[in-house]
Amino acid sequence: MSLHADARAVLSSWTAPDAAQEELRRAYLEHLDRHPDAVWRSCLPGHLTASAAVLDAAGERTVLTLHRKIRLWLQLGGHCEPGDSSLAAAALREATEESGIPGLRLLPVPVRLDRHAVPCGGGSWHLDVQYAAIAPAGAELVIDEAESDGLAWFDVAALPEPSDDACRALVGAAVRAVRAAAPAG
Template sequence: MSLHADVLAVLTAWRSPTPAQEALRTRYVEHLHAQPEGTWRHCVPDHLTAGTLVVDASGEHVLLNLHRKARRWFAFGGHCEPGDTTLAGVALREALEESGLPSLDLDPVPAHLDEHTVPFCHPGVEVHHLDVRFVARAPHDAPHAVSAESLDVRWWPVDALPDGLETEMHDLIAIARARVAGRPEAQSRLSPGGSSSSAAADQPSR
């Protein structure tokens, strides 16, 4: 199965937790039907990306990176690359590369969708990342490292997160904590609307 086919199958089967997330899921699926190259960076103005929020076993800490270009704290993630065959594989590869962790326990079911404008991806073109976000667990004491993509990688307590963290990241953290605790992803834990298709315009190209 090709990466395009895997992404389409995963998103077609995914059960959206809110109407806003369902609207994004539909948008992504329609994009993939219209664009055979829709998973690759050269597909403009829109292409799929994948990310991973890393959480510890207690659900009380998340591992974030201070992105070198954006100078803001994000989960790990980036573009699909040649050799990638599954969407979950993209998310896992990016998380391992950017965190320096030796291994991760990735939940292969997507957790959250977020569409955002990226100014650095293709100069002169307003590019939209159609991001599919996953959740992975790692021991709090596992060794991690800063990659070329970041200025810092750090564990943050969920009750003392960095200032300026976008609403969609708070949504994703709530979903990750619910999964770690074995609870359903209640809509009440998400911000109004569940996500925003006009999220931060200064998201980086990763």
């Protein structure tokens, strides 16, 4: 299955948690229908990206990166690449590369969508498909200095500034998903 077909399948089967997310889900599907290159950076009206909120197993701490260009503390993620077999694979690759944590476990379905303006190609949109990932116990961070000016664990109830509402909303959705996926006991 192509990455484009995977994106369509993921978004077609995803149950949005509210009306605003459902509106975005439908807009993403329409974008995929209009643009055969919708998953690639070259699609300048906008392109799908994949990101992940990385949390500890209890859903109490999250990893954020101080984005070198944007100068905000954000989740890990980015553009799809030709070797990515799926949106989930792209999110997991990006989270692993940017955190330096081997053995991340990605929850199987997206937790949220976010559409935001970016400077790609002189001005474009990222149609971000956002996942939750769980770090193994004792995970240590390894900063990629080419992409980030900082990388750290933060309490999910005390995210750092500067950040943005989209990152805070993703962390909240990821916390709910991770806690719901945790074994009872």
